[in-house]
Amino acid sequence: MTYGQIAAQLAWLYRLFLSFVSRRLALSVFAAFTLAISAGLPGAAAAQTTPAQTIWRLLDYIAVDYTEAVEDGEIVNQTEYDEMREFSATASKLIGELPASSTKAALAERATDLERLIAAKSPAPAIATAARALAADLIKVYPVPLAPTLAPDLARGKALYAEHCASCHGATGGGDGPEAAGLDPPAIAFTDEARARERSIFALFQVIEQGLDGTSMASFAQLPPPDRWALAFYAGSLAFPEAQVAAGKALWEGDTALRQRVDLETLVGMTPAALAAEIGEEKAEQLTAFLRRHPDAAIPAQTGSLTLARSRLDEALAAYERGDRKAATSLALSAYLDGFEPVEALLSTRDNALMIRIEGAMANLRAAIAKNEPVETVKGRVSALDDLFAEAEAALAPSQASATSSFLAAFTILVREGLEAILIVIAMIAFLNKADRRELLPYVHGGWVAALAAGAATWAAATWVITISGASRELTEGFGGVFAALVLLWVGIWMHGKSNAQAWQRYIRDSMGRALTRRSAWFLFALAFIVVYREVFETILFYAAIWGRGNGGAVIAGALAAIAVLAVIAFVMMRYSRTLPIGKFFAYSSALIAVLAVVLIGKGSAALQEAGYLPITPWPGFPRSDLLGLYPTHETILAQLAMIALLALGFIWNRRTTARV
Secondary structure, eight states: OOHHHHHHHHHHHHHHHHHHHHTTOHHHHHHHHHTTTSSOOOOOOOOOOOHHHHHHHHHHHHHHHGGGTEETTEESOHHHHHHHHHHHHHHHHHHHTSOOOTTHHHHHHHHHHHHHHHHTTOOHHHHHHHHHHHHHHHHHHSOOOOSOSSOOOHHHHHHHHHHHTHHHHOTTSSSOOTTOTTOSSOOOOTTOHHHHHTOOHHHHHHHHHHOOTTSSOOOOTTSOHHHHHHHHHHHHHTTSOGGGHHHHHHHHHTOHHHHHHOOHHHHHHOOHHHHHHHHOHHHHHHHHHHHTTOGGGGSOOOOSOOHHHHHHHHHHHHHHHTTOHHHHHHHHHHIIIIIIHHHHHHHHHHOHHHHHHHHHHHHHHHHHHHTTOOHHHHHHHHHHHHHHHHHHHHHHSGGGOOHHHHHHHHHHHHHHHHHHHHHHHHHHHHHHHHTTOGGGHHHHHHHHHHHHHHHHHHHHIIIIIOOOOHHHHHHHHHHHHHHHHHHHHHHHHHHHHTOSHHHHHHHHHHHHHHHSOHHHHHHHHHHHHHHHHHHHHHHHHHHHHHHTTSOHHHHHHHHHHHHHHHHHHHHHHHHHHHHSOHHHHHHHHHHHHHHHHHHHHHHHHHHHHHTTSSOOOBOTTOOOBTTTTBOSBHHHHHHHHHHHHHHHHHHHHHHHHHHHO
16 A cells, blocks of 8 residues: 555545544544444433423422412412412422432422412412422432533524524514514513523523423523523523623622622522522622623632532432432543543642542542442542542642742643654654655644644633633543544554665655645644644643743743753754664654554543543553553553554564565
């Protein structure tokens, strides 16, 4: 097979990869190839309505709409009243069908009490209080995602509203869209202040996800969760004039106690009416107008606290105790991605050994849940993690930061992450020089320069625009690592086949002229971009964590020192490669690329495990080395062994082919 044919196949593979990424299928394709000998892959969790969510939505509907059914002990709308009785009876029935728990009987009794209150035509405030209290306690016992992991994008929410909602609810939310005529019940007016005061963002999210039975409101569960949250925030902002945003911002920034009390989860679950009871009507309207348009303000600056991780682990343990393994798995994964991952980069610079212990302990916990181990075993693992978190918080304390530690962290991170990328890019450049195809060098240089530019844009976005979630980070690293490893598999085998001088001369004579075409040149660009951006992406996340702790001058100095070391390594490699005979050049290059392919398949597989897309089977006692991509799990080791086997088969084939010629 000629290099041109190989390049064409790899270019096709790359296009296929990008196509699959857009459909979120690339993972299963590549993971199936590299981990075919493992036990199968769990897919990403799809949006599914749990019974607890349905009950919560019914209770919220009762709390908001009961006022339209009963007034002063008299029924004012028989249809609405019948609906209230039906919804309360359904909620009671569904609570009875929930998995067993120590508080299920109490919840069922309170649901029956709510039915009695409605039957007695009790005042609306009593019904709302009983329904909301029951809903709040229900969610504590049977947890569901209460808030987005990232601040919603209101611009995206506005676009989605125009596309999906404006036709019925009206362009400004007045319930007067062109398709609203004749709807029974009529489309909700989001600008209705009285109704909006009683409706939380979480309630809107539930309706968007599940729809409303018996109405024209369809489910939008097909939208990804970030889109549903963005749509909920946008719809929830329409009743609160934008003119109040400035006053709300001033109120928010001037009240430290308020900022400490209201985080993103609180904001999502809080109704404006409840907020008004605390701070007054005018302030509540102003603050709601601001926070629903700028939910990012409710996300506290990153600290060394692992409170969220602890909370998620407690919820995971509670779910496991009541037999809900699916919820326990999801919550344990959230404890890592949402609770620990944001501080992992910083902890690795302070105490890398502790970071590795925590990472391993969290993987072991998820594996224990997957294996359905005894509750006491899982409880012991959670308790051990709590002790490790205490050590981590001590290591992350601001008092532990120093100029020296910041310098060393910045230096070692950049050298470690940059070395892999440099080795691959230099090998590509040296190959083109040896092949006397220097006109293609701009494609390689363009690839790594574009990766650096994309890295700078990622830094800016992560600093001022968005928060990069733990899952996004792991998926980016996982996809990049697995794809690069597969590419290097082909390239390594091809280079090994040209390590014989006669084979190289024959290749030059017969096919070099047509092998390196414009298509393969763009492939070189893509490969350079992917391998460099993968390392840049991880580096900027580490640097963002270090930079946020001060000592900016030390961080810059460490980065400059690392760049100098990498430049020297690149210079030495380029100079040495020019003097190597062609046979040795290809032999050494193929060996180097083979090693990097094994390292990257290990790192990529581990990242996909951490994102929850691959199973985890711990391998106690097996050594761990980030440098070599070694991780103590069966799946990562098997992936590396599969890569070694494929490389060995390719090298053996090359030797036999050469011997026959």
